[in-house]
Amino acid sequence: xxxxxxxxxxxxxxxxxxxxxxxxxxxxxxxxxxxxxxxxxxxxxxxxxxxxxxxxxxxxxxxxxxxxxxxxxxxxxxxxxxxxxxxxxxxxxxxxxxxxxxxxxxxxxxxxxxxxxxxxxxxxxxxxxxxxxxxxxx
Amino acid sequence: xxxxxxxxxxxxxxxxxxxxxxxxxxxxxxxxxxxxxxxxxxxxxxxxxxxxxxxxxxxxxxxxxxxxxxxxxxxxxxxxxxxxxxxxxxxxxxxxxxxxxxxxxxxxxxxxxxxxxxxxxxxxxxxxxxxxxxxxxxxxxxxxxxxxxxxxxxxxxxxxxxxxxxxxxxxxxxxxxxxxxxxxxxxxxxxxxxxxxxxxxxxxxxxxxxxxxxxxxxxxxxxxxxxxxxxxxxxxxxxxxxxxxxxxxxxxxxxxxxxxxxxxxxxxxxxxxxxxxxxxxxxxx
Numbered sequence: 001x002x003x004x005x006x007x008x009x010x011x012x013x014x015x016x017x018x019x020x021x022x023x024x025x026x027x028x029x030x031x032x033x034x035x036x037x038x039x040x041x042x043x044x045x046x047x048x049x050x051x052x053x054x055x056x057x058x059x060x061x062x063x064x065x066x067x068x069x070x071x072x073x074x075x076x077x078x079x080x081x082x083x084x085x086x087x088x089x090x091x092x093x094x095x096x097x098x099x100x101x102x103x104x105x106x107x108x109x110x111x112x113x114x115x116x117x118x119x120x121x122x123x124x125x126x127x128x129x130x131x132x133x134x135x136x137x138x
Numbered sequence: 139x140x141x142x143x144x145x146x147x148x149x150x151x152x153x154x155x156x157x158x159x160x161x162x163x164x165x166x167x168x169x170x171x172x173x174x175x176x177x178x179x180x181x182x183x184x185x186x187x188x189x190x191x192x193x194x195x196x197x198x199x200x201x202x203x204x205x206x207x208x209x210x211x212x213x214x215x216x217x218x219x220x221x222x223x224x225x226x227x228x229x230x231x232x233x234x235x236x237x238x239x240x241x242x243x244x245x246x247x248x249x250x251x252x253x254x255x256x257x258x259x260x261x262x263x264x265x266x267x268x269x270x271x272x273x274x275x276x277x278x279x280x281x282x283x284x285x286x287x288x289x290x291x292x293x294x295x296x297x298x299x300x301x302x303x304x305x306x307x308x309x310x311x312x313x314x315x316x317x318x319x320x321x322x323x324x325x326x327x328x329x330x331x332x333x334x335x336x337x338x339x340x341x342x343x344x345x346x347x348x349x350x351x352x353x354x355x356x357x358x359x360x361x362x363x364x365x366x367x368x369x370x371x372x373x374x375x376x377x378x379x380x381x382x383x384x385x386x387x388x389x390x391x392x393x394x395x396x397x398x399x400x401x402x403x404x405x406x407x408x409x410x411x412x413x414x415x416x417x418x419x420x421x422x423x
Contacts, residue, residue, distance in 0.1 A: 017317050024349055042349070042380040043387060049351040050388075097389055105352045111388035 006078065008033070009067040014055045014081075023052040026066045027079060034068050034075040036137045044077055044135035047115035050108035051081045051131050057102060059083025059129055069134065076117070076136040084128035091121060141201050141262045149243075149263050150196035153189060156246040161189050163245060167238035171231060184218055184235065192270075203269045215270065219277035223285065229278045236271040240264055298324050300331040307339045307408045308332065309401065313346030321357035325364055332370045338415070339408040340365050343401050345376030355390045362395055371411070373397070375404035 008030065012023050027048040031041040048064070055062040062083030069078045088094045095113065100106035113119045118134035141149070153160060165182035172181065191211045200207035215236070222232040240263075244250075249260045298320060303309045308331045310324055328340060342358060344350060362372040375398040377385075385392075398404040 021315050028348075039380040039383050042384050045349050046351050046384045046388065049349050049353075053351070053353060105356050105390070107352045107389045111352065111390075114387045114389070115384065 005070045006067040007070070009065060011063055011065045013061075013063050014052055014083075015061040016056070020049060020052045020056060023064045023066070023079075024049050026064075027077065030066050030068050030077045031135070034077050034137055036075075036077065036135065040135055040138065043115040044079075044133075047112040047133060047135070048079050050112040050115075051079070051133065054108055054131075055081045055083045055085075055129075057104075059085035061085075062128075071136075074136055076134050078132065078134045080130065080132045082128070082130045087125045087127050087129055088121075088123045089125050091123065095121075141266055143199070143201060145259055145262045146196045146199070146201045146266075148259055149266070150193055152243070152247060153193040153196070157189070157193075160239075160242045160246050161186050163242035164189065164239050167241045168235040171234050172227070175225075175227070181235070185238070187214060188218070188236070189239075202266065203273050211270075212273065215274050216277040219274050220281040223278050223281035229275055229282075232278050233271045233275050236274050237267060239267050243267075294320060294323055298327055300327045302331075302335055302337070303341065303405055304409055304412075306335075306337045306412050307341065307405065308335055308337045309341040309343055309405075311343045311346060311401075314348075316347055316354045316357055318353075318357070321361070324357075325361045328361060329364060329368060332365060332368055338370055339412060340370050340372045341401065341404045341408060342372055342374050343376040343404070344374065344381075345378070345401065347376075350381050350385060352388065352390060355385070355388075355392075359392070359395075371396075373404045373408060375399070375401045 010026055010030075012026055013019060014023065024045055028041060028045050031044050036044065048066075052064055055064070059081075060083065062081060062085070065080045065082075067078050069076045093099055094101075095110050096106075097110050098106040112131075112133065116133040116135045118132075120132040121129070122131075123129040161182070164185045165178065168185050169176065169178050169181035188211075191214050195205070195208045195211045198207040199205070200211070202208070203212065218235070219232055222235075243263055244260065247256055247260060249256050298310065298312075300308055300310050308328070310328050312324065314320075316324070328342075331337070332340060342361065344354075344358070347354060358374065362374070365372045373396045374392065377397055377399055396404075396407060398407060
């Protein structure tokens, strides 16, 4: 991940549908504060919504850490989703459009990756999953 | 267990012998913090019922809130907590009505005189009253939770209206978060409205949905498919520029479903299609 200063760090536990909404609101607030354009705000909020729901549904709950980042003069929003669920066995497959191990559309993880500027997926079977994403202001 | 059998019996007897004095003082102390929101007569009726129930429980052999003989007392306390919760009293104000008995007992039992046996009894009775108060507190919070759940359900119903926009055109304006529970309500309402009004066109307006993610899209698509099975055509409207770009990046495809930027566009489209249908019917006839 790019070296950058982080400010306004906030952590939200994810254990219910309401928490997904709270994560979305935190991200929206951070995106507005980082002066992202309306399109980029919507993109990062939607990506956060997908990843938070994955944390809840596939990771069995976890947490999201939202913070604003500054890299030189560039502002951005970083969100780190952590769960201690079963992990992802085949990352390539999980990132394929249309593949789902559940009942969704199979676009959440792969779509979220396209919606953000930086995407780091760290997972191992039985060791949980961590997804870190960054969206930079243009 | 809060008391031993003798202490319970002595309390029961005290409640019988000084019945009037205790009930008057209890209702006075209980009504004071309610600041006139409950009349003295109502407060007196509540404390009177509690006193009678407590006395019969104690004389029947109850030694605590959990005793088998306290079943009716528990029911009464629960009922009291519920009605207070509905009337908007706080949990403290509700429990205070029970704790007020301590003051009344203190005076009736002449604890001031300072004999040790009376003091020991009073401490044990106090513990019983604490138990009753805590029971009230718990019943109160349960009642509040029920009220909140009921309000949530009411909100769910309120926030999903299906409106008739034109002859043969119904619309569902979606506002807020579209979770699975709401999506289910929306689908049911829309399908019912299609049958009730005999409308061949339905507009689903997502202007008020702040984030359209795959879950929202999936719910909307399922609703559209269900409406199609019933022979109705759905139009999705309220797709703002930022939502459109996000949907494309996310990779969601709406296929051959008609989508429009605004509700007005969607209505115009539906009305034109409907007029075309009617002209076609006339030509055939």
